[in-house]
Amino acid sequence: MGNLFAIIITITFVNNVVLSQFLGLCPFVNSSDKTDKSFGMGMAVTFVMTMASFVTYLLYTFLLKPDAKLLKVLFPDTEIARNGLQDVLQTATFILVIAALVQLVEIFMRKSLPGLYRSLGIFLPLITTNCAVLGVALLNTSYASRPLSLVEAVVQGFFAGIGFTVAMLLMSGVRERLDKLDVPEPLRGTPITFIATGLMALAFLGFAGMGT
Amino acid sequence: MRQELTKGFLKRNPVFVLMVGLCPTLATTTSMNNALAMGVAATAVLVCSNVFVSLVRNFIPKGVRIPCYIVIIASFVTIVEMLMKYFLPLAVSEKLSIFIPLIVVNCIILYRAEDFASKNGVMVSLLDGIGMGGGFTGALLLIAAIRETTGNGTVFGLKFWPAYEPAAVMTLAPGAFIVMGLLLALFKWRSLRKIRAATLTARAEPQVGTEEVTA
Numbered sequence: 247m248g249n250l251f252a253i254i255i256t257i258t259f260v261n262n263v264v265l266s267q268f269l270g271l272c273p274f275v276n277s278s279d280k281t282d283k284s285f286g287m288g289m290a291v292t293f294v295m296t297m298a299s300f301v302t303y304l305l306y307t308f309l310l311k312p313d314a315k316l317l318k319v320l321f322p323d324t325e326i327a328r329n330g331l332q333d334v335l336q337t338a339t340f341i342l343v344i345a346a347l348v349q350l351v352e353i354f355m356r357k358s359l360p361g362l363y364r365s366l367g368i369f370l371p372l373i374t375t376n377c378a379v380l381g382v383a384l385l386n387t388s389y390a391s392r393p394l395s396l397v398e399a400v401v402q403g404f405f406a407g408i409g410f411t412v413a414m415l416l417m418s419g420v421r422e423r424l425d426k427l428d429v430p431e432p433l434r435g436t437p438i439t440f441i442a443t444g445l446m447a448l449a450f451l452g453f454a455g456m457g458t
Numbered sequence: 459m460r461q462e463l464t465k466g467f468l469k470r471n472p473v474f475v476l477m478v479g480l481c482p483t484l485a486t487t488t489s490m491n492n493a494l495a496m497g498v499a500a501t502a503v504l505v506c507s508n509v510f511v512s513l514v515r516n517f518i519p520k521g522v523r524i525p526c527y528i529v530i531i532a533s534f535v536t537i538v539e540m541l542m543k544y545f546l547p548l549a550v551s552e553k554l555s556i557f558i559p560l561i562v563v564n565c566i567i568l569y570r571a572e573d574f575a576s577k578n579g580v581m582v583s584l585l586d587g588i589g590m591g592g593g594f595t596g597a598l599l600l601i602a603a604i605r606e607t608t609g610n611g612t613v614f615g616l617k618f619w620p621a622y623e624p625a626a627v628m629t630l631a632p633g634a635f636i637v638m639g640l641l642l643a644l645f646k647w648r649s650l651r652k653i654r655a656a657t658l659t660a661r662a663e664p665q666v667g668t669e670e671v672t673a
Contacts, residue, residue, distance in 0.1 A: 266631045268485035272565060275480065333540060337559040338532040345525060374528075377481045377563040384556045432647035433639075436477060440639030448632040 250401055257402050258409040259453040263378045265413055265446060270378030274414060275439055277369055279421050284414035286366050292407025294351060295379050298344050299403025302383040303396055305343065310336055311387070332387075340383050341374075348374045382406045416446060462585040466593030473597035474645040478565035482557050483598060484634040490614045493602035494595070495550050499538050499558060501591025504567050506534045508587035511575040518576075527571045528562065535561045566594060604637050605629055 263269045270291070278284050308316045312330035321327050352370050355363040363370070373379060385406075386399040394402065420442050429438050470476060473483050479500070486496040510530055518526050539558045542551055551558075561567065570590055575583040606612055609628030611619060627633050 268481050268631070268634070269560075271480040271484065272478070275477070333543075334536060337536055337539070337562055338529060340559075341528055341532055341562050342525075345528065375563045375565060375568060377560045380563050381481075381556055381560055384559055388556065432643045432650055435646075437639045437643035437646060440635050440642060444632045444635030444639060447630075447635055448627070451630065451632065 250398065253398055253402050254405045255453075258405045258412065259450065260455075262409045262413055262450055263382065263406050264410055265443070265450045267381070269381040270376050270410055273369065273372065273376055274410075274417065274443075275436060278414050278417040278439075279425075281415065281418045281422065283365070284418040285411065286362060287369055288407070288411025288414045290351065290366060290370060291373055291376060291378065291410055292404060294344065294347055294373050295382055295407040295410075296400060296404040297347050297351075298340075298379050298383050299386055299399050300396070301343050301347065302340050303386055303394075303399040305339055306332070306336070306387045307396075310339065336384075336387075340380055344379050344383070345374045378406065378410055413446070417443065420446070459582070459585065462582050463589040466586070466589035466591070467596060468593075470590075471593045471597060471645070472566045472590055473594060474642060475649075476566075476569075477642075478569055479567075479594065480638075482560065482564060483594075483601065484631075484638060486554055486557055487598055487602040487605055487634065488553075488629045489606050489610065489612075490599060490602045491550060492553050493598040495542070495546060496554055496557065497591070497595025497598045499542060499554075500561055500564060500566070500594055501588070502538050503531065503534045503561050504570060504591045504594075505584060505587035506537075507531045507567055507571055508575040508583040509580055510534075511571045512578060512580045512583035515576045523576065524568075524572070527568060527576075531567050531571070532562050535559060566590060601634075601637055601641065604641075605633055609633055 257263075261267055264271065264274050273287060273291070277287050306314075308314055310317075310330055310332045312328060312332070314327075314330060317327045317330065348371060351373075352363075355366075355370070382403050386394055386402060417439070421439060424438060424442065433441070466472060472478055473480070482496055482500070487493045507527070507530055511527060514530075535558070538561070542554075542558060570586060574586050578586070603613070605628050606614075609624055609626055609630075611617060611622045611624040625633075628637070
């Protein structure tokens with residue numbers, strides 16, 4: 247339980263995907279101008295991230311890592327089973343899993359949540375190329391010293407998405423006010439967004455040392 | 459032809475003008491060594507995927523082209539990743555760890571595949587890849603130069619000015635965002651000034667005062 251709590255605090259605040267790991271910056275910069283849009287985007291990313299963490303973790307443990315169970319069955323006593331397929335196939339499998347998941351979410355939303363589907367529009371398919379999703383999936387499997395369990399990986403995925411949503415919501419609040427201010431012309435739009443993000447990241451540095 | 463090669467550096471710089479591929483831009487520019495390694499890796503993938511997509515552009519059905527591009531890009535990324543693990547010192551490849559596989563979702567590469575390589579010949583796509591990759595590497599090096607000199611007091615890891623007290627915040631996340639914001643503002647200021655100068659000449663009012671428009 248303590249472990250899970252540490253993971254939650256670490257991934258949501260200390261190692262916030264956007265503000266300290268620089269993952270998912272494109273949607274963060276491009277769709278954080280309105281609060282409701284930020285929230286919808288954040289929730290969709292959280293959902294895909296959680297599902298992706300679950301599926302990629304299972305694939306990794308049973309099929310990709312060295313001495314994986316399914317590999318041993320498929321290719322008994324070969325070089326492949328001993329070394330695993332992670333060097334060769336990890337990136338390609340993970341990205342395909344994420345693309346398939348996003349497609350599933352899209353079909354599901356179009357059928358049962360048409361309102362949210364319409365408001366997210368183009369951003370839904372773009373979650374595939376949100377590097378935060380692939381980044382978290384890779385992070386889940388890359389702790390060499392202490393491998394995560396399935397529950398920990400899913401919790402980490404979910405709260406990485408929550409951290410992303412928190413950053414998006416904070417930023418949309420800042421930007422809605424920035425719109426009303428007289429910002430010097432060259433700084434207007436993205437440049438001032440980056441500088442505001444920098445100040446937010448400075449505040450989030452205060453969390454460093456917690457959790458872990 | 460020459461224009462395909464040079465447009466990526468300033469006029470259509472992928473980072474500062476098109477604003478694609480921002481994540482590795484900020485994450486790997488803590489030092490110039492990392493920035494150079496990342497830039498070269500991304501350029502290699504971009505050139506290979508551009509050439510390959512351009513070669514097979516007439517055989518890929520329209521409906522499934524994006525998944526096809528992603529698989530092509532992922533293959534080249536895997537090759538580059540294995541090469542880097544083999545050739546680079548452990549310190550650098552460790553630092554770049556998850557950002558090399560993340561080249562797969564770097565928008566620059568998919569964007570060039572979709573927007574350029576799928577419509578143009580092999581030779582032009584190759585030049586486009588080199589130009590865009592070069593612009594990306596240049597942008598990374600520029601950001602890294604600012605962050606490393608101010609945040610660590612070094613250039614490519616070498617100390618030139620021992621009396622300088624480095625401000626560590628520049629190599630941390632906030633420094634990255636602020637440097638990026640200021641550089642974007644600089645590029646925007648440049649283009650704004652050009653637009654303003656163009657409208658002034660169009661109105662046939664030769665004024666010298668346009669340079670006064672500062673941030």
